[in-house]
Amino acid sequence: MAFLELRYHNTCKLPSWKQKRAACLRCPLHRRMKITKPALLSCVEQNSVNERSLKEDSLDKRALRRKLTSSENFNRRGFSEEKEATQLMMNSEFSSSLLQEARKGKNEIRSGQVTVKLANSYGFCWGVERAVAMALETRKHFPNQRIWITNEIIHNPNVNARLAEMNVKFVPHKNFVRDFSGVSKDDVVILPAFGATLSEMQYLSNLGCQIVDTTCPWVSKVWNSVDKHKKANCTSVIHGKWNHEETIATASFSEKYIIVLNMEEAQYVCKYILHGGDRNEFLSKFRNAISPGFDPDLDLEAVGIANQTTMLKNETNAIAKLFEQTMLKKFGPQELSKHFIAFNTICDATQERQDAMLDLVEESLDLVLVVGGFNSSNTSHLQEIAETKGIPSYYIDGPERIGPNNRIVFRSSSSQKLIEKYNFLPQGPVKIGVTSGASTPDKIVEDVIERIFMIHKLYCNT
Numbered sequence: 001m002a003f004l005e006l007r008y009h010n011t012c013k014l015p016s017w018k019q020k021r022a023a024c025l026r027c028p029l030h031r032r033m034k035i036t037k038p039a040l041l042s043c044v045e046q047n048s049v050n051e052r053s054l055k056e057d058s059l060d061k062r063a064l065r066r067k068l069t070s071s072e073n074f075n076r077r078g079f080s081e082e083k084e085a086t087q088l089m090m091n092s093e094f095s096s097s098l099l100q101e102a103r104k105g106k107n108e109i110r111s112g113q114v115t116v117k118l119a120n121s122y123g124f125c126w127g128v129e130r131a132v133a134m135a136l137e138t139r140k141h142f143p144n145q146r147i148w149i150t151n152e153i154i155h156n157p158n159v160n161a162r163l164a165e166m167n168v169k170f171v172p173h174k175n176f177v178r179d180f181s182g183v184s185k186d187d188v189v190i191l192p193a194f195g196a197t198l199s200e201m202q203y204l205s206n207l208g209c210q211i212v213d214t215t216c217p218w219v220s221k222v223w224n225s226v227d228k229h230k231k232a233n234c235t236s237v238i239h240g241k242w243n244h245e246e247t248i249a250t251a252s253f254s255e256k257y258i259i260v261l262n263m264e265e266a267q268y269v270c271k272y273i274l275h276g277g278d279r280n281e282f283l284s285k286f287r288n289a290i291s292p293g294f295d296p297d298l299d300l301e302a303v304g305i306a307n308q309t310t311m312l313k314n315e316t317n318a319i320a321k322l323f324e325q326t327m328l329k330k331f332g333p334q335e336l337s338k339h340f341i342a343f344n345t346i347c348d349a350t351q352e353r354q355d356a357m358l359d360l361v362e363e364s365l366d367l368v369l370v371v372g373g374f375n376s377s378n379t380s381h382l383q384e385i386a387e388t389k390g391i392p393s394y395y396i397d398g399p400e401r402i403g404p405n406n407r408i409v410f411r412s413s414s415s416q417k418l419i420e421k422y423n424f425l426p427q428g429p430v431k432i433g434v435t436s437g438a439s440t441p442d443k444i445v446e447d448v449i450e451r452i453f454m455i456h457k458l459y460c461n462t
């Protein structure tokens, strides 16, 4: 983050450091000098700078977000005149007539000795569909302008590759540091479905470029709930991955926060609330997952629960319950409402896909295929459900992972590594459960199913 400040202010003629810092992203000197390479924003550390500049602006984060999103260069609706053509494109590129037919029936597809049983809910959620459609609309609406996306529009390699083919550029980043130096005020910047941080929004707004915000309303709902935590003087406990883009964005809107990955981390925090503990160990354990200046002895007196929308809903609910019981034990029922608040922010689409997967694994299946990008959080949680049930399950990101000699290359959720396996399809009749994450186009699932039929026919038809 120091890098951002240095790049901006070393050459700045404003007299004091304080003024330099206050001028940060709007420095007139830099505008005049047409310095176009000042902008490295760290996703993880930007909160500290952001918080300082926000205080100096005398605006709270909520007010600033509202101000930014209502500015003229900020578009949250897409381009209605492009919608029809975009829909045709979405249908031809990402949907599948095979799966549409299956949805009308029992979600089953048969070929030879193979029966594919699809989950009752899978694939593109409306938030992802909306984001992809808005990105395509943006390309059509600005045919000659340079277009950027601050990150992958969604966590799917095929969709992102298609956008890259359409000359939509991805803002480069390394080790959580995003480099905006290539973006100019004449460009268009798309914010992805899982949102962007407040300082990224602030930077781009000040740059003066066109911003197309595809943030899913469910994600914004979580941001609204952390606003409420702050209003109630609560620290936000965010159930999520500290290095996931959505959680990084949510944290950037929180005043005080701690991110817990799972029940084990939640139990650690709750034990500290009730019995205290080793402060240094606490701070070291959560060093990447707490707001700047977080003090576990002061900042856990009142908590509000928020979540990354794609976490396992049962785990989020259990973590919320644990914190509620902890506060109940510590402060008693009369005081509970002063020390604990929670709003339901689990996204419907995530919930539906997880519930459908829970139903699917109750069927008598020989194996399960989970299809989705390897960095898709909601897809990996679907895979966890299959693993918990003890059914042989394979997490793949596309049909090319399945090939000759009855071979599959899949991602192991325990080691996160790719594993190669031969003879993964059993001989003779087989029933395969198939699901896909919220960022996976049906077309990819169709291609996977067609590949399975072909491989089984060639190698397993006894």
Ligand code: SF4
Binding pocket: 125, 126, 127, 128, 193, 216, 217, 218, 219, 309, 310, 347, 348, 349, 350, 378, 438
């Ligand atoms: S999974 Fe939920 S929160 Fe995420 S984009 Fe889809 S609808 Fe929105």
